[in-house]
Amino acid sequence: MLVAVTSLTLIATCLGLILGIAARRFHVDPPQLVAELEALLPGSQCGQCGYPGCSGAAQALADRSAPVTLCPPGGPELATALAAKLGVSADLGALAARAPGIAIVREEICIGCTKCFKVCPTDAIHGAMKQIHSVMKEACTGCGKCADICPTEAVALVPLPTTLGNWCWLAPEA
């Protein structure tokens, strides 16, 4: 009786010790998938994907309820990165249909109300009260928040103009 109790206690203690040490020694952080996905996303909280901000989009991506092509400002580059992170294949066809746009201010209609640059998630619009606003192309993600809020419809989204800086050869016809 005593022998059995002692030996079982000993075995249990040793195993517990081993398990405890192993749990510390071979500790692996639980996958921070959502956080990692959110770090990949632009973080401009523009809402073009239809989710509440980039963290919502990251959650949806992690649940596999959203396609990797959900982020228009990120473009094919981001879609490929997300697909690699999630281990899925990206169908870039959906992105190609929606060319990236940028906002422009039609100066003859702009009344200088400052509403647009208050909502711009990337501070891409500058101007002042009662002065014409203007968009800095480099910072605009084409989210359209400014176009939605403009009281005079002076802000329009246009396709990114092709210049010598961003032109590139199309693929040869196979």
Added chain:
Amino acid sequence: MGFTELMAGIGLRWGVHPQGHKRLTSECAIEPMVLTERLVLPLAQHIGAPARPLVAPGDRVLRGQRLAESGGVVSSPLHAPTSGRIADIGDYPVPHPSGLSAPAIVLQVDGLDRPIDFEPCPDPHALAPDEIARRVAAGGVVGLGGATFPAAVKLSLGKRSPVHTLLLNGGECEPYLSCDDRTMREQPQAVVDGARLMARALGARSIVIGIESNKPRAIEAVRAAAAIDPAISVRSLPSRYPMGSEKQLVTYLTGAEVPAGGLSAEIGVVVHNVGTAAEVSRVLRSGEPLTHRALTVSGQAISRPANLRVAIGTSVADIFAHCGGLHDEVGRYVMGGPMMGMVLPGTNVPVVKGSSGVLALTAEEAGGGTASPCIRCARCASVCPIGLLPFEMAALIRAGRAEAAVDLGLKDCIGCGSCAYTCPARIPLSHYFSHAKGSLAAAERTRLKNDSIKQLTAARSDRLAREAQQKAEAAARRRAEREAAKRQAAQAAADAAPSAPAATSEVGA
């Protein structure tokens, strides 16, 4: 060709032998072309930042006057090729396969050709190395072989890593072109003088001038001129395309290989074109900036093929008209050589500093045809001067896997077109590579933009938080002030109160 050179040529395991077509123009001396009425001068005629205009529409300018200043460390100024009036500064079609427009200065020529006062330098060899580089930069000299890298930037490479050899590229391995050949035959002294000046600026001890063996007269002329300096050796190169490519030239003449993704200066060698050398000599001696260049006008569709010295900004259409117009149907207009030059969508574009030739090719000369499937004969792999596998890379790119093509060395591809030239199935291999390089660059741009947007968003949320905090602090301060004021008022009331009850008590008493 000597026996050793023949053997060396046989030993080369890369390259192709396109038909030269050089006889069309190789005996045509460089003739000055008359000025046209209007010159269009694009602000970005060089690699690097575009130049910044210094003039406004309506200004009168003189020949040699600076129209635009250098726009950055790697950039080059722009000068007026003749006197006239600035008609406009705006977007005009530039030589580019896309046919797009870019900012340019338009000069309405007045025909008087009045110059500014140039400051000639009788003995530029007495100048300090830095001063040579400074004057070359101020003269707007860029690589005239076609790459248009600002020459002065290359001349100051000697400061970063020691340069022992200056190589002068007289390969001119592109078919049709003969303007470098003519420059070497007509002004060998200027070529040699320019080379010595550039070697002085670089601190290079030896100068090697490499000329392809299909230009025996040029070799002869330059050898005779080079006799004045024992540091110069003139070497004959096997006629093989792309011998005039920097990496191939360096490896053939020095035996050393330029590291992948690196500069030849890292192994102590700097390469300049012979035309650039002649121009450096002229710019330093006369004090006149680069405003004209020699170019070859050729192709079977041209009535009178020629070598011309034209003002930068002259339209290609005017040049063709000067050469008797076109007498055959044109299949393709090309600026530069047919192998690496750019296809022009039209002739309403100006000649720029990097235009070594303008060609009007008949459909027969331009070649082409429909591509058939790859049979993996590997001819492209055997001619690739870098030793890549073009057929494999093209297959990956066609399958949308440009990243995998990078692993096979896509970034080391020099775009010489030897693979596409030799492909029996007429697969447009170099087109695939241009496309893939362009889409990779676009992806890189998107990545950079996304990164900067992340920073902007973070900066914005920081700012909003800071503003909210400041507002809260201000509100708290105001509240504190209000409360202090209230307390003070209460205190005052309390101070006043004892006297009042006393009075009443007195009254009461």
